[in-house]
Amino acid sequence: MIDYHLHVVAHGDRPMTVENILAYCEVAKERGILQMGITEHDRYLEAIDLAAFQEAREKTDIGLRLGIEIDFVPGKEERMEHDSTALPYDYVIGSVHRVEGEEVDRATDQRIYERYETYDLYEAYYANVRKAALSRRFDVLGHPDLIKIFCRFPDRDITEMLEETADAVAESGIVVDVNSAGLRKPIGEIYPSRKLLEMFYRRGVPILLSSDAHAPGEVGAGYEQSIPLVSDVGYREVVTFSNHERRVLPL
Numbered sequence: 001m002i003d004y005h006l007h008v009v010a011h012g013d014r015p016m017t018v019e020n021i022l023a024y025c026e027v028a029k030e031r032g033i034l035q036m037g038i039t040e041h042d043r044y045l046e047a048i049d050l051a052a053f054q055e056a057r058e059k060t061d062i063g064l065r066l067g068i069e070i071d072f073v074p075g076k077e078e079r080m081e082h083d084s085t086a087l088p089y090d091y092v093i094g095s096v097h098r099v100e101g102e103e104v105d106r107a108t109d110q111r112i113y114e115r116y117e118t119y120d121l122y123e124a125y126y127a128n129v130r131k132a133a134l135s136r137r138f139d140v141l142g143h144p145d146l147i148k149i150f151c152r153f154p155d156r157d158i159t160e161m162l163e164e165t166a167d168a169v170a171e172s173g174i175v176v177d178v179n180s181a182g183l184r185k186p187i188g189e190i191y192p193s194r195k196l197l198e199m200f201y202r203r204g205v206p207i208l209l210s211s212d213a214h215a216p217g218e219v220g221a222g223y224e225q226s227i228p229l230v231s232d233v234g235y236r237e238v239v240t241f242s243n244h245e246r247r248v249l250p251l
């Protein structure tokens with residue numbers, strides 16, 4: 001098994017030392033995770049300690065990978081280009097957290113949900129997801145339906161919106177992040193939902209698995225739900241990366 005989206009520095013919670021990285025590896029090992037990818041938020045790029053990463057990689061038998069999670073914001077191409085090529089990453093995750101520059105997943109500020117009609121907000125969100133995939137700037141699409149995080153649902157059916165998004169994702173060739181962090185949020189559900197995951201599966205979209213851990217204890221969290229989900233939908237393998245090259249591992 002793999003855990004390909006997690007944060008050691010997280011939101012500035014701890015420095016990226018060899019010791020801190022190895023604390024994550026310890027939990028990974030206990031939970032049967034063979035490969036672990038560290039993907040800090042782009043705004044913590046400066047906190048990524050490549051030397052510590054390399055030293056930790058030599059000290060652990062977990063296959064350590066280095067990635068980054070880029071906050072996809074149309075109009076910020078120069079910053080995204082810089083951050084996604086600044087280090088020798090194995091892969092780059094592109095995640096949509098914002099609609100018109102405002103975060104949709106901020107627990108302390110949900111005003112954006114009051115300001116827009118929910119259906120319009122979902123439309124704007126998924127338009128950004130399609131743009132992120134089709135930009136072909138990223139290897140992986142992070143938590144593709146993050147917008148559901150606070151259980152604010154549109155009053156109209158969004159199946160068509162999701163189908164259109166799945167089409168764009170399939171066309172782009174990007175790998176989808178099946179991310180268990182949603183289980184720890186108000187929605188209490190994996191990203192993506194089963195419905196959206198089935199749409200991806202029908203179109204042959206590959207996946208990887210992640211916890212989006214922000215602390216060592218969260219490595220591999222929720223896998224007792226995400227593994228049965230993806231296998232029930234039909235998936236038999238997950239994608240791994242090394243220097244942007246894809247391989248697959250059986251589930």
Ligand SMILES: [Zn+2]
Pocket residue numbers: 069095097142143
């Ligand atoms: Zn994210």
Ligand SMILES: [Zn+2]
Pocket residue numbers: 005006007069212
């Ligand atoms: Zn993340």
